[in-house]
Amino acid sequence: QVHLQESGPGLVKPSETLSLTCTVSGGSISSFYWAWIRQPPGKGLEWIGYIYYSGSTNYNPSLKSRVTISIDTSRNLFSLKLSSVTAADTAVYYCARFLYGDNIYNWFDPWGQGTLVTVSS
Amino acid sequence: QSVLTQPPSASGTPGQRVTISCSGSSSNIGSNTVNWYQQLPGTAPKVLIYNNHQRPSGVPDRFSGSKSGTSASLAISGLQSEDEADYYCAAWDDSLNGVVFGGGTKLTVL
Numbered sequence: 001q002v003h004l005q006e007s008g009p010g011l012v013k014p015s016e017t018l019s020l021t022c023t024v025s026g027g028s029i030s031s032f033y034w035a036w037i038r039q040p041p042g043k044g045l046e047w048i049g050y051i052y053y054s055g056s057t058n059y060n061p062s063l064k065s066r067v068t069i070s071i072d073t074s075r076n077l078f079s080l081k082l083s084s085v086t087a088a089d090t091a092v093y094y095c096a097r098f099l100y101g102d103n104i105y106n107w108f109d110p111w112g113q114g115t116l117v118t119v120s121s
Numbered sequence: 122q123s124v125l126t127q128p129p130s131a132s133g134t135p136g137q138r139v140t141i142s143c144s145g146s147s148s149n150i151g152s153n154t155v156n157w158y159q160q161l162p163g164t165a166p167k168v169l170i171y172n173n174h175q176r177p178s179g180v181p182d183r184f185s186g187s188k189s190g191t192s193a194s195l196a197i198s199g200l201q202s203e204d205e206a207d208y209y210c211a212a213w214d215d216s217l218n219g220v221v222f223g224g225g226t227k228l229t230v231l
Contacts, residue, residue, distance in 0.1 A: 035220075044123060044209065044222055044223070044224045044225045045158075045166065045209055045211075045222040045225070046222065047219055047220040047221070047222065049219075058218065058219060059219075060217070060219055061217060061218075061219070094165055094166070099171075104154070105154055105171070105172055106153075106154070106156070106213045106220060107156040107168050107171040107172075107211070108156075108158075108166075108168065108211075108220075109167070109168040109171075109177065110167070111165040111166055111167065112165065113164075113165050114165050
């Protein structure tokens with residue numbers, strides 16, 4: 001049973017870079033896609049981006065200029081960096097395995113428990 | 122403003138059947154599969170329906186999904202109190218080249 005766990009600072013100052021890590025256990029990170037999704041307090045879900053175990057990435061165009069997702073297959077983890085954050089980036093950040101087959105199928109399963117990141121000085 | 126449109130709320134009494142709609146366009150629902158996620162209060166979302174109508178193991182057959190044209194629906198029959206949650210539809214969008222979500226529907230069991 002694959003399990004995902006997010007970790008990182010819960011408070012980030014405006015204009016700084018948000019950095020989170022997702023550790024995958026119970027299975028190999030290889031041969032799959034891995035994604036980040038966020039949810040502002042009381043609001044809906046927003047896809048941030050995903051990475052393939054080979055390192056290829058795809059980002060939400062609305063965040064592309066500020067997002068970097070990387071992967072470390074030797075440590076079975078992948079990471080998110082979001083630069084120049086503002087209060088609008090305050091959200092619960094989830095990592096998830098992305099089951100993706102071109103445009104034929106695509107869903108997130110399982111999800112991590114999520115971690116709240118607040119942007120405030 | 123979400124790319125996929127869902128009603129913000131829905132409700133029903135125990136045992137009833139409720140339906141939640143999800144409306145999109147030709148670039149998302151019209152040409153790709155739809156997935157539904159259930160988010161119980163205070164927890165992470167989990168996949169409820171994938172590929173329009175398929176249920177992961179462990180999801181009761183009270184939950185069913187369908188798609189027609191640029192719209193999709195989630196139906197819950199035999200409503201139970203533990204079904205009270207937020208429900209999100211999602212699909213791949215060819216224009217965005219990524220995943221889009223609906224705004225979510227809060228289901229209340231009266």
